[in-house]
């Protein structure tokens with residue numbers, strides 16, 4: 001079994017892919033499912049998300065469009081909520097909500113794009129964060145045939161220390177589950193994990209962690225640093241029925 | 253002064269850029285200058301290089317095209333020499349030659365592409381390897397105004413441990429030369445340098461190092477692992493007069 005870690009999304013996947021965007025998309029995705037969401041739709045653009053917000057061709061007495069009740073929109077650009085979305089991309093905020101029966105439509109700067117790159121060639125795509133690291137590692141090991149690829153979303157084409165650190169945590173778990181040949185990216189992630197101190201230190205010292213702190217979103221950094229608190233792993237559904245959106249549900 | 257390390261070429265440079273392709277383009281480039289080459293022309297494609305090989309419009313009695321005597325062509329695809337080139341991309345082979353008065357036209361899979369990306373936005377571009385690491389660090393520090401960017405060429409869009417290790421060596425030298433704010437990429441490169449053992453171990457254990465070993469080019473890996481043996485730093489000339497080629501000369 002091969003373990004490959006892409007420190008930035010690359011493509012050309014052949015088997016099982018774990019997508020990581022610790023700050024904050026994949027942490028928020030896990031939290032949505034923890035809080036009862038039935039499924040997630042990761043869209044390739046904000047427009048795809050906004051188009052799903054309204055029931056097609058339905059208007060109320062005042063001629064206003066009518067919301068698609070099952071859908072809530074969560075997303076960010078530059079760390080702040082997208083106009084017309086119900087939520088930003090805060091896992092800490094999401095952890096206070098009840099999403100029972102809802103489908104959350106997500107669009108973020110880096111995480112959803114990375115998921116779409118993974119889905120273009122990967123056979124199975126899972127969303128991983130520090131908060132579901134152990135469950136994600138076990139699920140990937142169970143599903144993979146010959147290769148597990150971990151994809152770090154990074155920030156606008158630049159490597160993010162927080163994603164590489166999380167990839168190192170997951171790589172560590174995978175090594176404990178059995179024999180793996182590792183590539184250069186995996187060796188770099190493992191080296192970082194083993195020398196970078198505790199998770200909170202790694203995340204809060206990362207460039208994006210410091211950006212979130214300055215935006216007053218330090219709570220999200222602390223939330224995202226909780227390792228293996230959740231056993232839920234968002235997995236890409238076999239059936240994909242909405243153009244420009246990838247459906248994820250909790251792996252069972 | 254900021255230090256930024258791109259673990260893969262990214263672009264958007266504003267100041268001084270050090271391009272690293274330890275296995276093997278920037279190691280070979282330094283060796284060409286060590287062996288007397290007057291200048292290097294890094295081309296964006298093999299065709300640009302091949303077009304410079306012949307004197308335009310000149311034929312011998314037999315009607316054959318006539319070589320441009322000042323130019324020699326060095327380059328590789330998949331580690332092997334490009335048809336029509338005089339040399340592959342072996343620094344060890346180059347170290348046995350005498351290139352006095354010659355201009356070497358280079359084209360390689362990753363290194364020359366990274367130099368072109370750097371040149372698109374960087375003000376000053378230098379070629380760095382382990383073999384000229386200290387000289388390259390000092391030159392970059394002397395030239396930079398507010399930011400030094402180290403660009404790791406990587407291999408076909410995948411991070412290469414050998415380039416990140418070399419970036420860590422150069423980052424270490426730069427830190428010794430004065431106060432620097434470092435980005436995530438720099439922290440990862442420094443962490444790898446400090447925990448990855450000696451240079452030969454890092455290079456020969458890297459994926460590309462192992463590929464070269466299998467191609468019978470292990471000598472090049474050992475040659476490339478010699479840290480700071482050369483004081484020559486290829487620097488991009490102010491004047492660029494050949495379309496699709498970047499001229500580099502030894503910094504004086």
Ligand SMILES: [Ca+2]
Pocket residue numbers: 021022023024025110111153154155160208
């Ligand atoms: Ca992120």
Ligand SMILES: [Ca+2]
Pocket residue numbers: 226229
């Ligand atoms: Ca907790």
Ligand SMILES: [Ca+2]
Pocket residue numbers: 273274275276277362363405406407412460
């Ligand atoms: Ca290389």
